[in-house]
Amino acid sequence: MTPLSTTDYDAIRLSVQVAIAATLLSLPFGFGVAYLITFVKFRGKMLLEVLVNLPLTLPPVVVGYFLLLLLGKHGWLGSLFNEAGIRLIFTLKAAVIASAVVGFPLLVRSLRIGMEGIDPQLINASRTLGAPWHDTLLTVILPLSFPGLVAGSSLMFARSLGEFGATIIVAGNIPGVTQTIPLAVYEYVSSPTSETMALSLCLVSVVVSMAVLFLHEMIARKTARRR
Amino acid sequence: MQLFMKVDKRFGAFSLRTEFSAGGDRVGIFGVSGGGKSTLVSMLAGLVEPDSGEILLDDDCLFSSGKRINLRPEQRRIAIVFQQHCLFPHLNVKNNLLYGFKRCPSKQRKIDFTSLVDVLKLKYLLERGVTNLSGGEKQRVALGRAILANPRLLLMDEPLSALDDTLRFQIIPYLKSVSEQFAIPYLFISHSLLEMRLMTDTVLVFEKGALVEQTTSEQLARNRMGSSQIGYINLLKLGRGSDVGTMYDYPWGATRLLLLADSGRDGCMAELSSKDIILFKQHPEAISARNLLQCTVRSLFRSGRKTGVEMECGGNTLISEVVQDAVNELGIIPGSTVFAAVKASAFRILPG
Structure with a gap:
């Protein structure tokens, strides 16, 4: 097996960076959306659910293209950032946003399953014991959603590690800047002389993903034992 | 409140x-x-x-x-x-x-x-x-x-x-x-x-x-009481029971009751359904029920098709249920004396 090159190490580092940033960025939003869908009655709830799950069914390149339209220099959000001197497209930030958008449905889904498992009477008990809703959110819903939070975060992290379609559209494939493991593998596979290099990187990808999933299982079991 | x-x-x-x-x-x-x-x-x-x-x-x-x-x-x-x-x-x-x-x-x-x-x-x-x-x-x-x-x-x-x-x-x-x-x-x-x-x-x-x-x-x-399958439940406060062979003898106000069960405690509560009390106008010659209590009728009340008979018994209150025909036949009126027969097995000691 061919040893890893400096570019490969960069790709591994960037992959992990993107996955961590995308997961951390999505967590508060994911928690908020899961809370809204699970506990709050409002008109347009179904529309919100459809929109949240849309990236799960759309081809990632389509998501990437929409993000390009949104975050591009003349896009609705991109122009605002541009005025503030922040460039998003073809930067690591764009890769983080692409990963966050594509993995978001998985995070929300897991959090929602966790929240739906909470006995509504516990929430009622908390309120009647004097806790305002934000207190109940922090002291009852959040800790009891922990298994869903762990499951969602690890799924999102793993999904971010493998994100390709949307990332290549909005962040490009620039070695050392936006090139993550999948993009580097794609580049190796495109070149007829570098297939063995692709295999080394693929194995790294497998090891990292397995480590994340093992960690997820361990935390899930530990949490289940505590209950 | x-x-x-x-x-x-x-x-x-x-x-x-x-x-x-x-x-x-x-x-x-x-x-x-x-x-x-x-x-x-x-x-x-x-x-x-x-x-x-x-x-x-x-x-x-x-x-x-x-x-x-x-x-x-x-x-x-x-x-x-x-x-x-x-x-x-x-x-x-x-x-x-x-x-x-x-x-x-x-x-x-x-x-x-x-x-x-x-x-x-x-x-x-x-x-x-x-x-x-x-x-x-x-x-x-x-x-x-x-x-x-x-x-x-x-x-x-x-x-x-x-x-x-x-x-x-x-x-x-x-x-x-x-x-x-x-x-x-x-x-x-x-x-x-x-x-x-x-x-x-x-x-x-x-x-x-x-x-x-x-x-x-x-x-x-x-x-x-009249519509309930279990009737009216008399709640009796009993003292400490003593073993008298096959049964236990409990003080209940000024009188005593024989029960099959042992509470194992100094004092206890026992349930007795109004359905498990049979009334006699006079003291029966012989009866298998181990408790025969002389009571004074305090009042009568209707509940569905049944009539409740509230009785005073050794300083305690006991409620029995009978049909109106029985009330007429026995001539039960407030102040009259009746004998209440209760089997030793009819009581249920409440856990506590």
């Missing part, structure tokens, strides 16, 4: 419409499942908003559709002991107990944590996780948690129905003593006539979303 509720609530095909005023510290809400008891409790606690109406507790307005007032649950200071204990599984016993206490403004804190822990005998459980407790322990912690929130009113929403018989009668003394000792009025919700009699003075009876009766718990039990 003075409670006034005039509320209207509709859930699909079910609707609850009621108006009542109830006073006292031990109020019961009685009715079969689906009668609207839990909806009423939820509206009172602020967990469900009525479609319209008004809720006043001690003249404080908790809800008024006309004045657009709807206090949030945490502002009402009404704690609930739920049917299922509803303890927070991520907190240990101590932190569950302190959950409401910490959120209660210090000037409203009248109940001391240590004294409550002593009354409920929870000291040895404090550091335990709540998932490792027995059903009775869980319900004691749930009760303590509600009391420590220093509520102005305690709602007990069928707190005993998830427990088996033994645990039920172990918890009842705690429910009574804690609310009495810390002077917290309560609203006790149940579909059990016996629990109503043990726990409440005034009872509101709900059926199909409407208040159908407002009475005392004793009167409710008498009214339901």
